[in-house]
Amino acid sequence: MTNLGTQMRQYEESHPWITFLPKIDDIGYESWLLLGEALSKFDHLAGVPLQPHTAEELSRIFLSKGAHATTQIEGNTLSEEQVRLRVDHDLELPPSQEYLGQEIDNVVTGYNRIVDDVVQRHSLVLTVDRITEFNRIVLKDLTGPDDAPPGTIRTTSVVVGNHYRGAPAEDCAFLLDRLCQWLGDLRKETIATPLERPVAVLSAILAHLYIAWIHPFEDGNGRTARLVEYQLLLQAGAPTVAAHVLADHYNKTRSAYYKELRATSERPPYRVTGLIKYALQGLVDGLRQQIEEIQGQQLGVTWTNYVHEAFQEKTTPACTRQRQLVLDLPLKWTPKSSIRELTPQLALAYADRGEKAVTRDVNALEAMGLIVKAKRGVVTVVRPKVDALRAFMPLVATSS
Numbered sequence: 001m002t003n004l005g006t007q008m009r010q011y012e013e014s015h016p017w018i019t020f021l022p023k024i025d026d027i028g029y030e031s032w033l034l035l036g037e038a039l040s041k042f043d044h045l046a047g048v049p050l051q052p053h054t055a056e057e058l059s060r061i062f063l064s065k066g067a068h069a070t071t072q073i074e075g076n077t078l079s080e081e082q083v084r085l086r087v088d089h090d091l092e093l094p095p096s097q098e099y100l101g102q103e104i105d106n107v108v109t110g111y112n113r114i115v116d117d118v119v120q121r122h123s124l125v126l127t128v129d130r131i132t133e134f135n136r137i138v139l140k141d142l143t144g145p146d147d148a149p150p151g152t153i154r155t156t157s158v159v160v161g162n163h164y165r166g167a168p169a170e171d172c173a174f175l176l177d178r179l180c181q182w183l184g185d186l187r188k189e190t191i192a193t194p195l196e197r198p199v200a201v202l203s204a205i206l207a208h209l210y211i212a213w214i215h216p217f218e219d220g221n222g223r224t225a226r227l228v229e230y231q232l233l234l235q236a237g238a239p240t241v242a243a244h245v246l247a248d249h250y251n252k253t254r255s256a257y258y259k260e261l262r263a264t265s266e267r268p269p270y271r272v273t274g275l276i277k278y279a280l281q282g283l284v285d286g287l288r289q290q291i292e293e294i295q296g297q298q299l300g301v302t303w304t305n306y307v308h309e310a311f312q313e314k315t316t317p318a319c320t321r322q323r324q325l326v327l328d329l330p331l332k333w334t335p336k337s338s339i340r341e342l343t344p345q346l347a348l349a350y351a352d353r354g355e356k357a358v359t360r361d362v363n364a365l366e367a368m369g370l371i372v373k374a375k376r377g378v379v380t381v382v383r384p385k386v387d388a389l390r391a392f393m394p395l396v397a398t399s400s
Contacts, residue, residue, distance in 0.1 A: 166215030
């Protein structure tokens with residue numbers, strides 16, 4: 001194999017798996033099925049109307065998950081809860097740990113930069129300059145005086161994880177440029193065809209893989225690769241919340257991630273199909289979970305509207321108190337004796353009333369079909385009858 005006429009580059013001997021020629025047709029029918037499901041779920045998530053505060057909360061949840069995953073897989077020890085606080089500008093760290101927060105800040109800046117470019121319709125063409133800019137972003141204020149400046153393609157040899165050597169330094173700039181050209185060609189070849197979006201998703205996974213193979217920077221390669229992957233997923237039609245799923249998957253299944261990554265370069269024929277299937281399965285699993293969470297949010301909104309409609313003609317103080325009670329009940333069995341302590345609103349509503357008032361309200365709500373009452377030993381427990389809403393949902397047959 002040769003490039004540029006008869007000139008042989010060093011990576012062709014040292015890294016023969018870097019070919020820019022994976023046969024997409026060979027990924028297997030299971031991966032194609034997963035691709036179809038992923039794209040369908042992208043469209044599902046993108047078309048779901050949410051209340052503004054719900055949409056904002058979900059965006060921040062999954063931004064935090066993405067930032068946590070992207071940095072934790074590289075060794076950041078902050079918990080997901082701490083990352084969420086940092087995203088909300090509400091986490092102060094001691095000086096010795098501030099670099100951990102800076103890593104989070106940088107990755108969030110990278111994600112937001114990409115989203116801003118989408119919103120403002122800036123060019124999303126993947127170039128060497130764009131990849132080096134991502135590296136500058138993720139390494140901002142994290143390098144020492146003896147380190148190469150962020151965004152600088154390395155000039156020395158590197159070993160990754162004590163077993164994998166990055167591509168020869170003299171070939172890194174060439175390989176990054178070749179990667180950008182190759183991905184651009186794939187996009188041009190499939191644009192306006194049924195393969196456009198499936199190939200775009202595959203391109204995101206392959207771009208991540210090739211940056212891991214090339215390892216073009218002294219530091220921040222993994223975070224840079226995941227920003228590239230995030231951008232390409234957005235270009236494939238993934239909503240912003242869904243584009244964080246792959247990073248979260250890699251982090252949660254880290255041993256499998258490294259195993260599949262190693263398998264692509266350990267021995268001929270250097271197949272990438274295993275990594276692709278692993279990534280697509282994680283993507284689909286994560287999307288299913290996101291849809292379940294959003295369905296739960298929607299069910300809660302629908303339940304609230306259903307309860308308000310049930311009380312539309314009921315305006316007495318007792319009815320107002322009963323409506324508050326059913327809306328404040330959690331979606332689990334709650335001892336009747338604990339009702340007045342559930343929320344400050346209920347504590348105030350029952351402050352001057354005895355236990356009989358709670359019993360009357362529970363019985364009234366049961367008669368309205370809004371709660372279910374049961375016995376657990378000698379304890380009476382209640383929960384909202386949210387299942388009543390399923391009567392209004394499309395009928396689906398179950399397999400037997």
